[in-house]
Structure formats: C-alpha cells, structure tokens
Amino acid sequence: MGRITLEGVTKSFDDTKVIHGADLEIEDGKFVVFVGPSGCGKTTLLRLIAGLEDVSGGRILIDGKDVTRLAPAKRGLSMVFQSYALYPHMSVRRNIAFGLKMARMPKDEIERRVAHAAGILNLTDYLDRRPGQLSGGQRQRVAIGRAIVREPKGFLFDEPLSNLDAALRVQMRLEVTRLQKQLKTTAVYVTHDQVEAMTMADQIVVLQAGRIEQVGTPLELYQRPANVFVAGFIGSPRMNLFEGPVAKRNGATTLGVRPEHLRVQPGEAVAPAGCEAWGGTVIQAEHLGSDTFVYVDVPGIGTLDARCTGELRVQVGDTVTLLPDMYQLHRFDAQQLAMA
Amino acid sequence: MATQQTQKLARILIAPSIILLLLWMIVPLAMTAWFSALNYNLLNSVTSFAGLGNYRYFLSNPAFLSSLLNTLVLVGAVLAISAFFGVLIALLLDQVIVGRRVVRLMLIAPFFVMPTVSALIWKNLLMNPVSGLLAWLWRLFGLAPVDWFTQVPMLSIILIVAWQWLPFAVLILLTALQSLDQEQQEAALMDGAGPFDRFFHLTLPHLARPLSIVILIETIFLLTVFAEIYVTTGGGPGVETTNLAYLIYSQALLQYDVGAASAGGLIAVVLANIAAIFLMRIVGKNLET
Numbered sequence: 001m002g003r004i005t006l007e008g009v010t011k012s013f014d015d016t017k018v019i020h021g022a023d024l025e026i027e028d029g030k031f032v033v034f035v036g037p038s039g040c041g042k043t044t045l046l047r048l049i050a051g052l053e054d055v056s057g058g059r060i061l062i063d064g065k066d067v068t069r070l071a072p073a074k075r076g077l078s079m080v081f082q083s084y085a086l087y088p089h090m091s092v093r094r095n096i097a098f099g100l101k102m103a104r105m106p107k108d109e110i111e112r113r114v115a116h117a118a119g120i121l122n123l124t125d126y127l128d129r130r131p132g133q134l135s136g137g138q139r140q141r142v143a144i145g146r147a148i149v150r151e152p153k154g155f156l157f158d159e160p161l162s163n164l165d166a167a168l169r170v171q172m173r174l175e176v177t178r179l180q181k182q183l184k185t186t187a188v189y190v191t192h193d194q195v196e197a198m199t200m201a202d203q204i205v206v207l208q209a210g211r212i213e214q215v216g217t218p219l220e221l222y223q224r225p226a227n228v229f230v231a232g233f234i235g236s237p238r239m240n241l242f243e244g245p246v247a248k249r250n251g252a253t254t255l256g257v258r259p260e261h262l263r264v265q266p267g268e269a270v271a272p273a274g275c276e277a278w279g280g281t282v283i284q285a286e287h288l289g290s291d292t293f294v295y296v297d298v299p300g301i302g303t304l305d306a307r308c309t310g311e312l313r314v315q316v317g318d319t320v321t322l323l324p325d326m327y328q329l330h331r332f333d334a335q336q337l338a339m340a
Numbered sequence: 341m342a343t344q345q346t347q348k349l350a351r352i353l354i355a356p357s358i359i360l361l362l363l364w365m366i367v368p369l370a371m372t373a374w375f376s377a378l379n380y381n382l383l384n385s386v387t388s389f390a391g392l393g394n395y396r397y398f399l400s401n402p403a404f405l406s407s408l409l410n411t412l413v414l415v416g417a418v419l420a421i422s423a424f425f426g427v428l429i430a431l432l433l434d435q436v437i438v439g440r441r442v443v444r445l446m447l448i449a450p451f452f453v454m455p456t457v458s459a460l461i462w463k464n465l466l467m468n469p470v471s472g473l474l475a476w477l478w479r480l481f482g483l484a485p486v487d488w489f490t491q492v493p494m495l496s497i498i499l500i501v502a503w504q505w506l507p508f509a510v511l512i513l514l515t516a517l518q519s520l521d522q523e524q525q526e527a528a529l530m531d532g533a534g535p536f537d538r539f540f541h542l543t544l545p546h547l548a549r550p551l552s553i554v555i556l557i558e559t560i561f562l563l564t565v566f567a568e569i570y571v572t573t574g575g576g577p578g579v580e581t582t583n584l585a586y587l588i589y590s591q592a593l594l595q596y597d598v599g600a601a602s603a604g605g606l607i608a609v610v611l612a613n614i615a616a617i618f619l620m621r622i623v624g625k626n627l628e629t
Binding site for chain 1: 526
C-alpha cells in the first residue's frame, strides 16, 4: 500500500513562500509526475514528501497515517536522486544493501534481496564494482536498486534521467515505467521535461510558482487544459495562444489552438460558414520529413505555428491560409481559466 | 602537439632551473657527506680524515637511541592529536553557526604564528609554574601548579607543537568536508542511517584522502621540529626532549663537532627516507583514485 495525501501543505524558506498550500491525493500504485518550469517548487514538494524538508504548514499522510513530523527513514519511502548520490567508496552490492543493513535486517535476507534487485536491473555482473567504475546508465540502475530493495510504500524520483544522454534517457524511461508497473508501487516522479511527463505518468501534476495548476491524466491535460499556463506548457511544439479581436470574436480573452489543429492551405481562401480562416505569410518552414512545421505571420494575431504533413511544399514568403479546427479551439477567460 | 622539436625546446628551457635545483640540493648534501668523513671540530683548526669513525661515534652515543625514540613519540603523538581533534573540530566548524567565519579565522590563526613565538608564549604566558595562566587555573581549583617543562617535558612539547599543527589539519579537513556531497547524506538519511552511521560510513571514508595528506605533510615537518625545543626545554631535562634534529644541533653548535653532526645529519636523512617509504606504502594508496 502507498497512498500519499497532501493536505494544505505549505513551505517557506525564511520569508519566501515556495509552496502555497498544496492539496493532492496520490492513489496506491499510481505513477504520478510533477512537472513544471524550473523554480516552480516541484523538487521542494517531493522533498517535503520525503521528509528531507520540514513543512511550514499542512499535513502529509501516507496510508492515512500522519507522517508530517516523521523522520525520512520512518516514512517507508525511498528516493532516487538527480546525482544518483551513490556512496562512492562502497561496492555496488554494499550500496544497494546499505539501507537494509541500517534496518538491521538478517544477512541472508539482505543477500537474497540484493541478488533479486540486481537480477531485475541487470547488475549481477557489476555487484563488486565501485560506482566510479560504472557508466551513467548503470549508476542510475544502482540508484534504483537501492530504492527497490527496501520494498518501500512509494518511490520518489528527483529528475533521475536528466544526467543521461538522449538515447539512454529514452531507454531508462521505458525501464523505469516497466519496473514500476511490475512492482505496482506508488511512484512520484519530478521532471521539467514534459515529454517524460506525458510518456510515463498515470497522472500529471502541473506546478507553477508553488501552486498546483492542474492534476489529470496526460490526455486530459492535453485535451482540456484548465488554464493558459497548462495549455502552453503541455504539448510540443507548444500551443498557439493569442489575444485580440480574433479571440474576442470567438468569445474568449485568450484563444489557443494547437499546431496540429491548424490546416495550411496555399494561397488565399475564404472561410466556410461558421469557421475561421486566417491568411498570412510564411516566415519559416521546418521540414522534418514526416512533418513540416510552418510559422505563419498573421496580421492582427501574430505568429502561429502549424503542423502539417511532410508532403506539403511551402516556402518562406508564400501566402497561405490557416484553417483552424473549430472544435479544437481552447477558450480562456480574463482570469486565464478555461471556459466551459 | 608534442612534436620532437617542442619536446627538445621544452627540455632546454627547463634545464637551467632543474640544474639550479639540483645544485641547491646536491652541494650541501655533498658537503655534509664530506664533513662526516672528517675529524672536524670548530675548536681545533686541524682536520683529518676519519672514515666511518664519526658514524660509529654518533650511532653509539646513548643519546642517539633516546632521541630517535623521542622523535617518534613526538611525531606520533602530534599526528594522533591533529588527526583526531582535526576531524572533530572540522565537523564542528562545518555546522551552520553564528559568526562561523570569525571562529574559523581564529582557529586557523595559530598556524600563522612563528614556532619560536608560539613556544615563547606557551613557555612564559601559559605554562610558567608561577605566573602562567595554567598555573592560575590549577590554583583556582586548589591544585598545585604543574611545572610543565620539568615534570612532563615531552607532553609540554607535544602540546605546543600540536597546537601549531592542529589548525593545518582542520583547514584541510574542513575544505574536504565542504565538498562532501549533500545528496549522499540525504540518501543515507532516507536509508535510515543515524548520525554515527553517516559519519563512519560516509564522512570518514570521504576524509581518508585529506587525512593522508595531513599525515604525510605533517610528518615531513614534525621530523625536524627544533625551535619549540630550543626555546623551551633546550632538549632537557637530560635528553628527555632531545629529538634527532636537536641532537644534531647540540653536536655541531654546543660541542662544535661538525664531523659527528654531519654524520648524524646523513643518518637522519636515511631515517627520514625510510619513514617516508613506509608512510607512502600505508597512506599513499589513499591518494590514488
């Protein structure tokens, strides 16, 4: 079991408030990702759950039990750090076993668990090496091994893949997700990379400036962003957001449309009844082969990014018309909140 | 890159300084070796060849063995004190306390005091059995003041030298502590390690390398401690605080026997090298990555 509940958790460093009352329910066995720009408080929130920082207000419950004042080790959570934080002078075996040894577990049980974890993580051949002799991916796996042998109620990941190269990151992303599904242990994962968030999460928590902006499944966030910030943050390339007369015409203060919901038609075109048509000039076209991203300067709106098939041949300076999918427009009010 | 030409040029350019350094070392050493083979007394203008006589004389001097022992005791005790208390004080200074910078500066200050001056301060202001601060402190508790340099001469010397060298150890260890990875400590915290477990399993291994450096460097300097002894006890009472360096000094400048002193100097060089080899064997492996 590993249900983590946050009730009005706040955190201040001296006079600066960094977490403004977070309420969150993390269900058992779920993979939850905290995502947001740097400085949004996602790592702080994770450290509060871990117990590495004291909360300034509110409560943290694990399985209904108040752990707000409990020492980190007593909360039954284990953590994977960004720098891996392996003990440099201990072998991989001793690194993984350290937590169990501290818990005064019998030797043969430690041995069994370490062997099991090493088997899962493909570390069996490296057990007698030091961390310094391992590659980045292997170190990452040792850090994960150290987390899983304790059979915790939940894993906490603090940007664990940010020190790996791109190819390895994709591979480890898969491995971590698969491992979590296999162990069915609750996981809280912090990242600034929204691709990681979208691909790994059962549930995404979007944070900005110490506030939880929205909680939901990846697709919910993508399809129904609750406000302008989430709309702009989730999705790559990012959603086109603009204000002005066109937005007003559609009954919103801010109008948003994703690049893939803009159809590009060469030349000038007239809008069909009840639809929008925005004419403009191509200022940049990125041909990726499979897709083409076209940046169009539309008078009265600004620059819009449209995604179309790779077959479309447009060049800088061409006049095109953008036809938005009227059912996929995102309307936001003056408070930047999504309108029903 | 390093072509043959640039290598040759580099050698030529480096050569003068290397040669100078070599002469700087070799000439005094060669002169010492030459003097050690002579009957050479400053009170006697006639010198004559002595062969190994000076060595036989110096080694068979009963003061030699006790000075060797004194040297070892002094070096060992000061090393032990500066390693043990160095770690302890460095740990304390690493904590976030008010006025930490001032405290650090003050703690490191003794290292900048000249050995002669610090020995004089200890002798006249602190350890003087009549007017010293320690004597006053003893009397405050109704105890009879200790006559430090008579009753416990070696301990007194050890205290003075340790007082000078402790800041060095603290300085090096503190720097090392500050490079200790905070996430490692937190990981250990999550693993349920208490303060003692964290110290013995993480901090101490992290300090192994700086400790080796402290021990190596201090040994080099402690083998030749002289000013502190000269100023305070003058090697006495008897030869209780005479170390090898002081014995050589007394041989040369109190008994004017340059020949025997030179022989003693060369013996000291050999012994220091033996000590260095052992040290490198024991602590040197910590210095390899």
